[in-house]
Amino acid sequence: MLTGKTIIFGVTGSIAAYKTAEIIRRLKDLNANVRVVMTVNAVNFIGETTLRTLSQNPVYINMFHDSGSLEGPLPHITISDTADLFLIAPATANIIGKVASGIADDLLSTTLLSAGNKPVLMAPAMNERMYKSHIYKHNEKKLQIAGVKFINPEYGKLACGKEGEGRLASVDSIVSRVVDTLIGGNLFDTYDLKGKRVIVTAGGTREYIDPVRFIGNPATGKMGFALARGALAREADVTLISGKTFLVPPKNVKYIPVETADQMGKAVLDSFKHADILVMAAAIGDFKPKKTEKNKIKRKGMLKIDMKPTDDILEKLGKIKNGRITVGFAAETNNLIKNAKTKLKKKNLDLIVVNDITQPDAGFESETNIVKIIDRANDVEELPKWTKEEVAHRIWDRIVELINKNKGV
Ligand SMILES: Cc1cc2nc3c(=O)[nH]c(=O)nc-3n(C[C@H](O)[C@H](O)[C@H](O)COP(=O)(O)O)c2cc1C
Structure with missing residues (x-):
């Protein structure tokens, strides 16, 4: 279904990062080429080895050493050039705030600033108080105006143990949105309830x-x-x-x-x-x-x-x-x-x-x-x-x- 499509998959420092393994597996099942860019903080939540093995591609983390040597002198541009779509899942309040403010202080934020007109999907995941804060909402609005599409989080059990809004959207809905954005279809290729x-x-x-x-x-x-x-x-x-x-x-x-x-x-x-x-x-x-x-x-x-x-x-x-x-x-x-x-x-x-x-x-x-x-x-x-x-x-x-x-x- 996604043969020939390259997804630059941004992973950030949220507890929901463990779910990226499943999302990558599902995208690979659909034949997508998945290239992971992790923030340094994301490495605290999921291992680079796991994502490298599942994506069957090198994982890019640092701007100035490992990834630089892998991708030439300007990794953010080279990586961004190959993208058909950028998916950031989970997206922390931090990456959303940084991108909304034009901050490019690591490989992922710099790559995103180089996205040009290519589609960017962000799947936020955070504590409800963060998600509902005026500052977060302001940043989200700014990015929406700039054309970034959001895969809204769900209500459910959060890392703090309480229930609230802010839990990463389901793997199904994230994968569906990627498919929908890339090929205008959805996971269920026949739209088998269309019109019902x-x-x-x-x-x-x-x-x-x-x-x-x-x-x-x-x-x-x-x-x-x-x-x-x-x-x-x-x-x-x-x-x-x-x-x-x-x-x-x-x-x-x-x-x-x-x-x-x-x-x-x-x-x-x-x-x-x-x-x-x-x-x-x-x-x-x-x-x-x-x-x-x-x-x-x-x-x-x-x-x-x-x-x-x-x-x-x-x-x-x-x-x-x-x-x-x-x-x-x-x-x-x-x-x-x-x-x-x-x-x-x-x-x-x-x-x-x-x-x-x-x-x-x-x-x-x-x-x-x-x-x-x-x-x-x-x-x-x-x-x-x-x-x-x-x-x-x-x-x-x-x-x-x-x-x-x-x-x-
Ligand atoms: C255990 C733990 C879980 C966290 N979960 C989240 C989260 O789900 N969402 C979020 O926005 N920040 C979360 N944070 C805070 C981020 O890790 C922190 O803001 C970090 O600077 C984000 O960096 P990054 O966006 O560069 O990955 C968490 C921190 C800790 C210690």
Whole structure:
């Protein structure tokens, strides 16, 4: 796919530098020529040997000795001359600030200043406070005006242990942007969801007992958001309906925030009329209080709350799906396969994705998931522990297989 394309891959001193190994491997799989330029500080985070071995090229670090001797007297110009694209991943606040100010005090910043009109992609990674600082935002804006494109970081667990915005974008989205910039395509060379109208639900719902208390679940929206990003990368027209979440919705989706199961149900029903595919990754409450108190309930002895079932959206839609593809999720604690198969049948689903939420690194709040995909023939596909991004793409692969089998969606 990227045969004949040379990517100058800048690596800077961020904790996310370990992820560059995977990005380089993926770019090499696409036949790109990858030439790594590291900052001196980046060497504290990932070894030069690793990047040299993976890129199958010399790694350039210093302006005046090793790289100079490798690339002649003006390494920054010689390296820059060979580039079809510059990718800086991870990009520290420091390199972004330096390039925005025209500072060229090491090999990478000097090479970038020599980029001319060639495309430059920067994938920032830093602590949320740094990412949200006025100084950083000012520098980013300056570079955007100069034509640099940014691959926005994600919300997620940061090096400091807290959750926030600033985590390096996923390997998938970085590689997709490189492919898109270089050859105007994307990783999924057929754009296999192009023109399909997709609804994805994400997050959990809240059922209010009184104005300040609710019954909810720990869903964060990560799986649904990964599905929405996956569908976007494959050029679908995406509606993302999500319960409360701290995640930032991807650009280019129609985003509908909701809170309760009733609101989720209404939003899904309204959107379903115009959809081809529905993937329900949201954890929707099965019960709600019979009555929501208008005023905050005062503390006094025992409190009994009468509950009633919420509407079963998927079951409702199963009866009117009329050729549309519907995919459900089942978060189970026991009898996984049996329960999931019953749900698939009852709700007239095409696929059900089931996960055992008692396992570590699976389900709610986790970055990874361990799922099984069951189809109408009752075949069970077991996936290994994958990131939610990877699981999302496998689910879209399966949906595309169904589209091709059914045709006429
Ligand atoms: C453990 C550790 C992790 C760091 N992670 C980041 C980071 O993710 N993003 C960032 O902008 N700076 C980070 N820094 C600070 C940079 O390493 C520092 O600003 C350095 O000067 C960047 O140099 P460079 O841009 O030339 O590579 C980190 C520092 C330490 C000690």
